[in-house]
Amino acid sequence: VIRRDAAPYALFLLVAIVVWLLADRIDFYAPPGRIGPDIWPKAIALFLGVVCTIETLRRVLGSAKNRDAQGLLQTLLDRSGEGDGAPPGTNTRRLLLGIGAVAGFVLLVGVIGFVLTTALFIAAFAIIGGYRRYGVVMITALVGALLLTLLFQRVVYLSLPIGVGPFATISLGILAALGVR
Amino acid sequence: MLDIFAQLGGGFLVVFAPFNLLVLTIGLVLGLLVAVLPGLTLVMGVVLALPFTYGMGLVPAIILLTAMYVSGTYGGAFTAILFRIPGEPIDVPLLWDGYKMAQRGEPAKALGWTLFAALGGGLISACVLVALSAPVASFALTLSSPEYFAILLFGLASVVSLGGGSLAHALISLSLGLLIACVGTDAIYGAERFAFGIPMLQDGIEYLLVMVGAYGIGEVFTRLERGYDTTRVETDKRIRTELPSPREIGNVKASFLRSTLIGIIVGIVPGAGATIASFVAYGAEGQYGKRRRELGTGIPEGILAPQAAATSSVGGALIPLITMGIPGSGATAIILGAFLLHGMQPGPQVFATSSHIVYPIFASLFLAILGMCVIGYFAIKLLVRVLDLPEAIVSAFVVLFCFIGAFAARSNPSDLQVIAVFGVLGWLFERLRFPIAPMVLGAILGPLAENAFMTTMIAHDNNWTVLFTRPVAAVVMMLVALALLGPIIQAARSRVENSARSG
Numbered sequence: 001v002i003r004r005d006a007a008p009y010a011l012f013l014l015v016a017i018v019v020w021l022l023a024d025r026i027d028f029y030a031p032p033g034r035i036g037p038d039i040w041p042k043a044i045a046l047f048l049g050v051v052c053t054i055e056t057l058r059r060v061l062g063s064a065k066n067r068d069a070q071g072l073l074q075t076l077l078d079r080s081g082e083g084d085g086a087p088p089g090t091n092t093r094r095l096l097l098g099i100g101a102v103a104g105f106v107l108l109v110g111v112i113g114f115v116l117t118t119a120l121f122i123a124a125f126a127i128i129g130g131y132r133r134y135g136v137v138m139i140t141a142l143v144g145a146l147l148l149t150l151l152f153q154r155v156v157y158l159s160l161p162i163g164v165g166p167f168a169t170i171s172l173g174i175l176a177a178l179g180v181r
Numbered sequence: 182m183l184d185i186f187a188q189l190g191g192g193f194l195v196v197f198a199p200f201n202l203l204v205l206t207i208g209l210v211l212g213l214l215v216a217v218l219p220g221l222t223l224v225m226g227v228v229l230a231l232p233f234t235y236g237m238g239l240v241p242a243i244i245l246l247t248a249m250y251v252s253g254t255y256g257g258a259f260t261a262i263l264f265r266i267p268g269e270p271i272d273v274p275l276l277w278d279g280y281k282m283a284q285r286g287e288p289a290k291a292l293g294w295t296l297f298a299a300l301g302g303g304l305i306s307a308c309v310l311v312a313l314s315a316p317v318a319s320f321a322l323t324l325s326s327p328e329y330f331a332i333l334l335f336g337l338a339s340v341v342s343l344g345g346g347s348l349a350h351a352l353i354s355l356s357l358g359l360l361i362a363c364v365g366t367d368a369i370y371g372a373e374r375f376a377f378g379i380p381m382l383q384d385g386i387e388y389l390l391v392m393v394g395a396y397g398i399g400e401v402f403t404r405l406e407r408g409y410d411t412t413r414v415e416t417d418k419r420i421r422t423e424l425p426s427p428r429e430i431g432n433v434k435a436s437f438l439r440s441t442l443i444g445i446i447v448g449i450v451p452g453a454g455a456t457i458a459s460f461v462a463y464g465a466e467g468q469y470g471k472r473r474r475e476l477g478t479g480i481p482e483g484i485l486a487p488q489a490a491a492t493s494s495v496g497g498a499l500i501p502l503i504t505m506g507i508p509g510s511g512a513t514a515i516i517l518g519a520f521l522l523h524g525m526q527p528g529p530q531v532f533a534t535s536s537h538i539v540y541p542i543f544a545s546l547f548l549a550i551l552g553m554c555v556i557g558y559f560a561i562k563l564l565v566r567v568l569d570l571p572e573a574i575v576s577a578f579v580v581l582f583c584f585i586g587a588f589a590a591r592s593n594p595s596d597l598q599v600i601a602v603f604g605v606l607g608w609l610f611e612r613l614r615f616p617i618a619p620m621v622l623g624a625i626l627g628p629l630a631e632n633a634f635m636t637t638m639i640a641h642d643n644n645w646t647v648l649f650t651r652p653v654a655a656v657v658m659m660l661v662a663l664a665l666l667g668p669i670i671q672a673a674r675s676r677v678e679n680s681a682r683s684g
Contacts, residue, residue, distance in 0.1 A: 008613055012353050019360060019375075028372035035638050037367035037374060040631045041360060048356035055349045068347035069672035071616070076460040077345065080273065088612055089406025098405040099605060102398065102580060106597045109584075122577045129409050129573025140574055148581060157236050158589050 006059035009052045016049035097128045113163030113171035119145035146178065153180045189311060192540030195240060196548055204241040205545055208248025209553045215249065216256030216268045217567050218575065223253030223269055223455070224511035225397050229582040231389070231515055232589035239523040240538055244545040246519055247499070250512045251303060251546065252553040254455045254491040258295040259557070259565055262484075263288055263420065266568070270456045271491045274463040278476065278483025285479050289423035292561065294484040296554050297425055302441040302489030303550035306496025309445050311543050314532070318504040321529035326640060327647045329505075330633035331657035332451075333626050336507055337619075338664040340452030346616035348668045354615050358623020359630075361386050368628070369635050381595040388624040389518050390587050394600035395617045396511065397583040399607015401576045406608070409572040420562045425481065436470055436482040437489055444490030448497020451509035452622060455491040462490030496546065503527050503539060507626070511618065514625045522590070 023041040030036040070078075089095065101124045109117045123141040131137060152158045153175065162171035195201065208230070215226030227249050234242035257268030262279040275295070282291040324332075337359075341351040364375045365385025376382040430437070440462040447458040466486040467476050476483050499516075501507045506528040508514035520527050531539055557564075587600045610617050641647045649655050 009349075009353075012357075016356075022375060026372050026374055028367075028370045030370060033643070035635070035643055037370045037372045040634065041363045041374065044356050044359045044363070048353060048360075051349055051352045051356070068349065069668040070347045071342055071344040071351055071668060073343060073345045073457050073460065074347070075668075075671065076457075076464060077273075079464075080277075080460075089403065089408065091406050091408055094408070095402060095406040095608075098402060102601050102604065105580075105584065106601050109597065110594055118581060121581065122574070125577035125580065126571070126573045129405060129571075129576060131409075131571050131573040136571075137574075144578065148585070152232075152585055152589075155236070156232055156589065158232070158585070159592065160585075160588075161594065 003059050006056045009055040009059065013049055013052035013056060016045045016052060019045040020049070094128060094130070098125065101125050101128060109161050109163075111163055112167040114160035115145050115149050115171055115174050116163070116167065118148055146174070149175070150178050150180070153178075185311060185315065188536055188540040189544055191537075192542070192544030193548075195537075195541035196244065196545045201241050201244055201541070201545070204237070204245045205248050205549060205552060206556075208245040209252045209549060209556055212249035212252030213256035213553065213556060213564055214567050216253045216272075217260050217564055218570070219260070219266055219268055219568075219572075221268075221575070221579065222396070222400065223250065223271070224392075224515070225400065225579070226253055227512045227515045228389075228393050228397055229579065229586060231519060232582075232586040234519050235522065235589055239520070239525055240541050242519045242523060243516060243538075243542050244549075246512075246516050247495075247542065247546060248549040248552070250516070251492065251495045251549045252556075253512070254495060255295070255299040255488070255553055255557060256564065258299075258488060259292065259561055260568065262291045262295065263565065264568070271459045271487075274459050274487035275484060277463075278479050278481075281477070281479030282481075282484065287479075289421050290425070290481075291479075291484055292420075292422040293424045294481045295488045296422055296557060297430065298437065298440070298485045298488035299492040299557075300550060300554045301437060302444055302491075302493035303495065304547065305441050306445050306448070306493035307543070307546045307550060308496075310496040310499055310546065313500055314504050314539070314543075317500055318529045318532050321505050324529075324653065325651075326633045326636040327651050327654040328657065330630060330637050331648060331654040331661065332505065332507065333630040333633060335657050335661050335664065336451030336509060336626055337623065337630065338452075338661045339450055340619050340622045342664040342668050343450070343453045343457050344616050344618050346614055348665075348672075350613075350615045351619045354610065354617065355619035355623045358391070358620035358625075359627040361391060361620070361624045362388070362627030362631070368632060369639075381593075381599070386599060386624070387590060387596070388514070388621070389590055390596055390599045391603050391624045392511065392514065392621050393583045393587050394603025395607035395610070395621060398580055398600060398604025399611060399617065401579055402604060402608035403611045404572070405576065406612075409576070420565065422558050422561060429481065433482055433485055436466055437485055439465060439469070440486040440489040441493045444493030445497040447490065448494030448509070449500050451501055451507055452618075453494075454498065454510035454512070455494045458490040458494040459487035462486040492550070499542075499546070503531060503542075504529060507629070508622075511621060514621070517625075 020042055023038045026038045028036050101121060105117055105121045119141045122144050123137050126137045152160060162168045211230060212226060215221045216223060227246050230245060230249055234245055254271060257272035258275050260266040260268050261272035261275040262283050265276055265280045267273050267276060279291045337355060341355055344351055364382055366373055366383060373383060443462045443465055444458040447453045447461055463486050466482050467473050470482050472480055472482055498509050498513050501509050502513045502517060506526055508517040583600060584597055587596045607617055648658055
């Protein structure tokens with residue numbers, strides 16, 4: 001029976017095997033007797049595979065209850081009673097909404113432009129994060145988006161996405177109002 | 182020696198230019214603010230500032246990032262001592278004596294000790310940086326690819342053995358970082374590796390994207406899942422700093438010098454940064470300090486040791502960066518990124534080719550340390566007000582700065598997708614208790630290590646034994662073995678001790 005805590009190591013072992021097989025298929029020409037560009041990734045895959053095999057076996061055989069070898073910082077944190085750090089979060093819904101907001105920004109920024117996406121993102125993320133003063137959220141989202149646009153267009157000279165179709169027109173209008181050409 | 186003083190003097194003149202002074206001040210204030218805010222770490226702060234440096238010259242860019250780096254080691258002390266909120270892991274040891282001293286009714290005194298430690302430790306480490314860099318660079322010029330490979334391997338081994346988390350998790354994290362660095366076109370043969378014909382991957386994965394995603398967005402996700410702290414901190418109490426008297430300083434001079442030395446040495450070791458320096462110095466105080474039995478009760482030595490070590494680690498960490506081009510910590514990796522983006526590769530040649538750039542950077546470190554203490558002394562009340570900002574809104578801005586930072590590097594919209602993916606990976610790592618630092622350092626040092634390895638193999642007819650027959654390489658390889666075996670031996674010893682105790 002494979003123990004549940006062995007799963008991440010088994011997964012990384014699989015990654016190591018896949019990397020090795022992919023490295024075997026790298027297309028290159030090397031002069032005779034010279035090592036090729038496949039050697040380095042293969043060496044890392046082999047190393048990863050060995051570490052994961054040991055850890056998987058330790059968990060399957062039940063010897064992982066012994067204390068793991070750990071880094072110096074972890075040892076110092078353990079001795080000080082701070083080793084476990086903050087407990088892992090439990091609010092999965094909030095996390096998924098947060099990841100969704102980030103994914104939404106990535107997908108929308110090219111379509112509706114930086115200014116509008118940024119304003120929407122600030123508002124959405126603040127509300128997902130549990131901030132409930134909606135007036136402050138709206139003002140921060142609008143002012144924040146305009147300030148960031150001004151900062152990055154005028155100070156950093158970065159060309160930010162303006163979006164497509166009517167959104168491009170809106171973005172250009174906002175930029176013109178901010179004095180950015 | 183006189184030449185060094187002359188060049189350093191010239192460096193000060195460059196830093197005194199109005200724009201450089203302005204950048205230095207902004208860097209100090211931002212570094213202090215980032216250190217005070219619990220949701221932002223020093224490394225994240227330096228990452229977020231990077232896009233602002235693209236439009237600057239190299240010198241002001243490095244001045245800004247170095248100022249943030251050094252003041253980031255100091256600002257967290259305020260909230261750790263006054264409110265028991267460590268802004269950074271660096272500040273955890275300050276809770277044990279600093280907060281206790283404040284609780285005893287002496288917060289001003291506790292803040293005074295951190296100021297003295299940061300100032301003294303920082304200035305000594307800056308002097309060591311100036312004194313050691315040129316000789317280290319001259320020595321580095323004598324090294325060849327086998328030695329470089331061994332040194333890089335030591336950097337990778339030490340981030341694993343000195344960092345947080347279990348050894349196995351750190352090794353897996355490191356391997357993933359090294360594999361990420363393999364994606365794209367290989368530098369020697371021009372062969373495409375793991376790109377699957379996707380143009381975004383053919384150019385390789387920039388380590389800045391890995392850093393911004395895993396450190397910045399990953400941390401935001403982790404804190405979002407835990408839930409943001411909405412408790413308001415009482416910041417309107419009378420906050421001031423009371424410096425220790427010369428006599429009080431005389432009583433703790435051994436602790437101060439020991440901790441500063443520890444900070445510099447830990448800073449030089451690749452992979453170990455201010456956090457490890459802070460903990461090791463506190464541990465050394467508990468082992469060798471004159472008042473070791475009173476440690477943890479709120480004594481000055483317990484404040485002085487971690488703070489002096491944390492700030493002095495900055496000067497130490499800049500030595501391998503400037504003289505060998507090897508970043509030993511997250512913050513120095515970003516500073517290296519700024520060097521490269523401005524077309525300069527730090528390394529052994531730097532004093533011969535770019536001393537007009539190096540000495541202003543050295544001079545800026547002295548001024549940054551003085552400046553951060555002045556700002557910390559006079560503006561502490563204002564700085565801690567930042568704790569009133571709602572974390573949900575701050576986090577939204579952190580994500581946006583991460584996106585813009587990633588976008589600004591190459592103006593490639595696909596990079597946004599890459600950092601979002603690394604954000605999720607960073608959260609997953611945190612959740613499964615895999616340390617992120619080895620992955621990031623693997624992604625940074627991987628290409629350098631592969632290049633040194635391939636050059637060694639090609640130059641020595643695939644004879645890998647050169648790594649053990651050339652004296653310098655052999656010594657460093659021995660250190661690599663020690664670094665990797667150390668945690669295993671330590672775990673075995675504690676197993677034996679535990680079974681002896683229970684049996």
